[in-house]
Amino acid sequence: MKTRGLQVSESKRRSFQLHPLKAVQVFFPFLARTSFQPHVSVELRVKRRSDGAKDAFRVKLPMRPDRKRVYFVKEQMVSSLGRPFRMAGKWPELIRKGSGRLDILVAVRGDILRAVAGLEYLLEYPYGCTEQRVSRAYPMLVLEKTLRRFAVKKVSSRRVQRAVRQTLRYLKKTIRRDGLFGYWPGSTGYVWLTAYVVPFIVEAKKAGYRFPQHLLKRSLRALRRSLRSDVSLYLSGYRSESQAAVVWALAQAGQHEASYVRHLFRRRHAMDLFARTRLLLAMMRDKQHHSQRIMSLSKELWRQVLLRRSGQRWTFQGMKFYRTSGWYGVSLSSRTRTVAGLLEALSEATPADKRLEALKSVLLDKRISARYGYGLRSDGRGVTWGNTQDNARALLALRALLKQKRHTKLPKVALRIYGGRGRARWSVQKTLDAQKRGLWSWTRRSDAMPWMLLRGRALKEPLWIRARYSYLPSKRGFMTAPLNKGFTITRSTEVTGTTKGTRYFDVKAGMRKEVAFGAVLEEQVRVINPHRRYNVAIEIPFAAGLEVMNAALKTTSSAAKSSKQHTLKPTHQEFLDDRVRFFFDAMPAGNHTFYFRLKATTSVRYTYPACHVESMYRPTIFGRSPGYTLVIKANTNKKNGE
Numbered sequence: 001m002k003t004r005g006l007q008v009s010e011s012k013r014r015s016f017q018l019h020p021l022k023a024v025q026v027f028f029p030f031l032a033r034t035s036f037q038p039h040v041s042v043e044l045r046v047k048r049r050s051d052g053a054k055d056a057f058r059v060k061l062p063m064r065p066d067r068k069r070v071y072f073v074k075e076q077m078v079s080s081l082g083r084p085f086r087m088a089g090k091w092p093e094l095i096r097k098g099s100g101r102l103d104i105l106v107a108v109r110g111d112i113l114r115a116v117a118g119l120e121y122l123l124e125y126p127y128g129c130t131e132q133r134v135s136r137a138y139p140m141l142v143l144e145k146t147l148r149r150f151a152v153k154k155v156s157s158r159r160v161q162r163a164v165r166q167t168l169r170y171l172k173k174t175i176r177r178d179g180l181f182g183y184w185p186g187s188t189g190y191v192w193l194t195a196y197v198v199p200f201i202v203e204a205k206k207a208g209y210r211f212p213q214h215l216l217k218r219s220l221r222a223l224r225r226s227l228r229s230d231v232s233l234y235l236s237g238y239r240s241e242s243q244a245a246v247v248w249a250l251a252q253a254g255q256h257e258a259s260y261v262r263h264l265f266r267r268r269h270a271m272d273l274f275a276r277t278r279l280l281l282a283m284m285r286d287k288q289h290h291s292q293r294i295m296s297l298s299k300e301l302w303r304q305v306l307l308r309r310s311g312q313r314w315t316f317q318g319m320k321f322y323r324t325s326g327w328y329g330v331s332l333s334s335r336t337r338t339v340a341g342l343l344e345a346l347s348e349a350t351p352a353d354k355r356l357e358a359l360k361s362v363l364l365d366k367r368i369s370a371r372y373g374y375g376l377r378s379d380g381r382g383v384t385w386g387n388t389q390d391n392a393r394a395l396l397a398l399r400a401l402l403k404q405k406r407h408t409k410l411p412k413v414a415l416r417i418y419g420g421r422g423r424a425r426w427s428v429q430k431t432l433d434a435q436k437r438g439l440w441s442w443t444r445r446s447d448a449m450p451w452m453l454l455r456g457r458a459l460k461e462p463l464w465i466r467a468r469y470s471y472l473p474s475k476r477g478f479m480t481a482p483l484n485k486g487f488t489i490t491r492s493t494e495v496t497g498t499t500k501g502t503r504y505f506d507v508k509a510g511m512r513k514e515v516a517f518g519a520v521l522e523e524q525v526r527v528i529n530p531h532r533r534y535n536v537a538i539e540i541p542f543a544a545g546l547e548v549m550n551a552a553l554k555t556t557s558s559a560a561k562s563s564k565q566h567t568l569k570p571t572h573q574e575f576l577d578d579r580v581r582f583f584f585d586a587m588p589a590g591n592h593t594f595y596f597r598l599k600a601t602t603s604v605r606y607t608y609p610a611c612h613v614e615s616m617y618r619p620t621i622f623g624r625s626p627g628y629t630l631v632i633k634a635n636t637n638k639k640n641g642e
Contacts, residue, residue, distance in 0.1 A: 005040030005063065007031045018048075029604070037063060064541070064578055066477025066607040067627070069099075072469045073382040075366070077110070078454060079462040081413065085452040087467060099472035100447040104417070106432055106440045106465050108410055110364050111398055113464045114376075115147060116439070118391045121384040127537055127616060129183040129572075129583065130174045131193060131332070135392035137167040138200045141207060143395060146402050164204055168211050171197060175215055179222025183535075183585060184572030191226045192238070192331045194219055195245035199252040216253075223250055227260050238331055240267055241275035248278040251285035258289050265293050272322050273304055274333065277341035284348055298349045301342060307358055314358040316368055328618050330534050330585060335374035336390040339363060344397035351400070360401060363394050379619060382468055387617040410440060411463075414455045419448035447471070477607045480627035481509045487613045487623030488528040489538070494563075496520045507608075509626035516633050520559055521546065521598045523580075527613055527623070528591050535616045536587040538594070541579040543606035545632045546598040550575040562595035570594075603634040 001012045008030045016024055032040070040063055045056040074087050107113040122136040140160045148157075173185040180189025181197045198219050201211050223246045225231055244264055247257050261282055268276055280297050283290035306317040321335060328334055339362050347356055361368050362375045366383060369375030377386045385394045410432045418427045426448075432440045450467070482490070495503040495515050505513060515521065525540055542548070549560035552575075570582040580596055608630045614622035 001028050001045075002043040003030065003041065005032075005037055006042065007033060032063070039063060062578070064544075064609075065472055066609055067472065067480055069470045069472055071382060072471075073378070073466070075113070075383060075464070075466045077462050077464055079459060081454045081459060083454075085454070085465055085467070087449055087451065087469060091449060091471075094474040095447060095471040096474045097447060098445070100445060101470050102419075102444050102446055102450055103468045103470075104415075104442045104452070104465070105467075106410065106415065106463055108439070108461065108463060110464050111360070111402060112147070112439055113466055114364050115143065115395060115398060115402065117382055117466065118384055118395050119143075119147075121382070121391055122388060125388055126539075127581075127583075128170070130171065130181055130197065131183060132388045132616075133167045133170055134197055134200050135388040137163040138203070139392050139395035139399075140164070141200070141203055142399055143402070146399070164207075164209055168201070168204060168209060171201070172212070172215065175219065179218040179220075179225075181219070184583060187571050188585065190330070191223070191242045192245055194223060195242070195249040198223065198249045202253050220250065220253055220255065224255070224257070227257065240264065240271045241331070244271060244275040244278040244282070248282040251282040256282075256286040256289075258286060261286070261290065262293075265290075265297070268297065268300075272333070272338070273301070273319075274338045274341045276301060277338075277345035280345045280349055284345075294349055298346065301346060302350075302353075302355065305342065305355070305359060307355055312354070314355045316358045316361055316372075318372060328534065328615070332387075332389045332535075332617055334386070334390055334617075336363075336385050337393045339374060340385075340390070340393035340397040344393075344400070347397070347400040356401070360398070363397065382466075387619065389617060411459060411461075413459070413463075415440075416453045416455065417442075417444075417450055418452070419446050419450040421448070477609050478512075478627045478629040479510050480610045480624070482610075482626045483622075483624040485623060486530075486615070486621035489611050489613045489623040489625045490526050491540075491611055491625050492524040492526075494522040494524065496522065507626055507628050510628065512629040512631065514631040514633055515600050517600055517603050519600045519632075520549070521600065522562055523596055523598060524564075525594045525611060525625075526591065527587075527594075529587050529589055532586065532589050533615050533618075533621070534586050536584045536613065537616050538582040538611070538613045539579055540581070540596075540611045541609040542598055543608045543630045544578070545600060545602040545604055545606050545630070547601045548575050548577075548580060549597040549599055551597075559599075560597055562597055564593075564595050566592075566594050568592040568594075600632045603632045605629065605631045 001008065008028055010029055012028070014026050014028070016026060018024060039060045041058060041060050043056065043058040045054065047054050072087065076085055078085065105113060105116060107116070119139065122139070125132060125136065140163055144157070144160050171181065174181050174183070174187075176182060176189045178189060179194070180191065181194045182189045183193070198216070201216055205211055205216075226246055227243055243260070247261050247264065250257055261279070264279055268279060271279070276297065280294065280301065283294050283297070287294065304320040306319065307314045308317050319335070319339065321338065339359070343356070343359050343363065346353065346359065350356070362372070363385065364376070366376050369377070375385070376383050379386070385391045413432050415430045415432055416427060417430070418425070420426050426446070428444070430440070430442060450469070452465070452467070454463070491507045493505055493507065493513075496519070523540065523542075525538065527538065550556060551560040551562070568584070568587065571585045572583040574581040575596075582594055606629070608628050610627045611625040612622065
């Protein structure tokens with residue numbers, strides 16, 4: 001046997017006797033040391049001594065960290081050379097050796113820096129419902145040519161094509177027979193979600209991607225049918241808002257509903273601001289019939305933006321939101337999405353208005369966002385717009401402004417990067433204008449706190465620098481303590497399938513538990529939710545020596561069925577190789593318990609990672625369970641060199 005990334009603790013050779021009608025198991029104990037590569041590999045070769053016949057195979061095994069990475073981000077606008085750019089004086093905690101990673105981004109424009117950070121968030125997002133997949137692929141599709149001028153590697157043609165094609169394939173699974181799209185395959189369909197998906201499909205087909213025409217026609221028929229007064233497909237209290245999104249989606253597909261647009265225009269005062277922006281964009285697709293209405297609605301929307309004028313410059317002073325509650329519901333409404341919608345609609349309706357720069361500052365300036373509580377947010381991964389929907393809407397809103405501005409190249413300056421201390425100190429010098437583009441990026445693995453220095457001629461325009469450092473804490477995953485930030489999640493385990501009978505234990509941080517090889521573990525995950533919340537995800541990773549038993553499979557044994565039923569049925573569930581996930585369109589307040597079974601299949605000591613529950617569109621509301629150590633005892637019934 002040969003391995004990469006693994007250390008075999010005994011001899012790599014085995015001799016054993018083959019049986020004509022019986023499979024033989026061969027065990028090689030190995031140690032998986034701390035590795036920051038995504039995969040390790042095992043290669044096994046077999047030779048029969050009697051005739052010299054040979055065979056071999058190689059398999060890649062994914063390496064999963066025993067806890068989540070921590071991100072440390074700093075952004076700064078540099079207007080003069082010679083001043084050092086420092087991350088921090090010291091790390092907030094001890095980091096695991098070899099886990100440090102530094103990503104540096106330098107741009108000539110702040111909006112390009114924000115766009116790349118937003119795309120980075122969408123690409124790294126761990127879940128994948130309909131909205132999240134479309135929000136990842138839609139901005140990449142429409143911004144591909146614009147950002148490629150700045151040499152943004154994350155939007156390469158191959159990556160864009162893969163994201164769009166994967167999303168279109170997934171949409172075939174989530175479309176219902178009535179033409180509406182749901183968050184997950186087989187889940188409830190929503191008019192507002194269908195109105196968000198259809199424009200993406202239309203844009204993708206214009207770009208040359210394939211999607212069944214009969215499925216698109218089915219969705220368009222569903223949207224047209226939803227406009228009728230005798231159809232009740234809307235969320236309670238959101239009829240006018242959903243209809244505004246529908247007429248915009250139909251207009252994007254070239255189907256203008258002039259009579260419904262006029263009807264909604266008369267009822268616009270009953271809508272929130274975001275719905276009015278969809279109505280304005282729908283009228284912009286049919287200007288010859290709505291020119292006066294476009295002017296009137298544009299003026300009304302500008303009156304909702306509070307601005308102060310100082311000479312030729314406008315500064316943002318706030319917004320008049322019609323909605324005062326109900327943010328982040330099933331329709332994912334938010335203040336950030338509303339501002340992005342206003343910027344998108346007014347950029348198209350009044351492209352020469354100088355007030356657009358002040359409105360854009362809400363989405364690009366951290367100080368303004370912090371002052372008013374919407375726009376940019378600082379989370380565990382950096383400074384973004386908060387969630388997949390808000391990030392996608394902000395990127396789509398910036399699309400027109402990114403195209404309008406001239407392309408600026410990076411100046412000829414040298415960036416010197418330092419890190420480490422004493423003999424371990426290192427330094428690298430890079431010339432920023434080498435590619436003649438407006439953006440430069442660089443990555444390095446280092447455990448040292450870095451700092452940078454720009455040198456060269458005087459800058460005519462300021463530069464934007466974003467440094468993101470990530471690491472794994474030195475404390476191991478089995479020592480992870482529970483955390484309650486809006487949810488409380490705990491875990492218990494009932495061990496069955498052994499000669500010692502049934503055992504039950506509650507998981508506590510740092511504990512060590514032993515189970516026998518072949519034992520069945522029934523996991524019980526309890527979530528306490530104090531308020532009704534929407535779009536909730538529960539992720540339960542498990543140790544590598546365990547195999548999930550999916551009772552829904554026809555070929556599984558009766559032992560896979562849990563002794564109890566979920567107290568709340570998930571909208572969607574995923575049984576993966578290394579984790580189980582439950583998703584809910586809505587989770588009512590109360591205590592909820594979920595059950596599934598695992599089987600101990602490989603003998604060794606493992607870290608059992610912590611569970612995680614979060615509100616997907618409000619990631620600051622989450623909960624975490626403790627981690628612990630699980631030991632699967634070796635199988636004592638080994639024969640024939642097993």
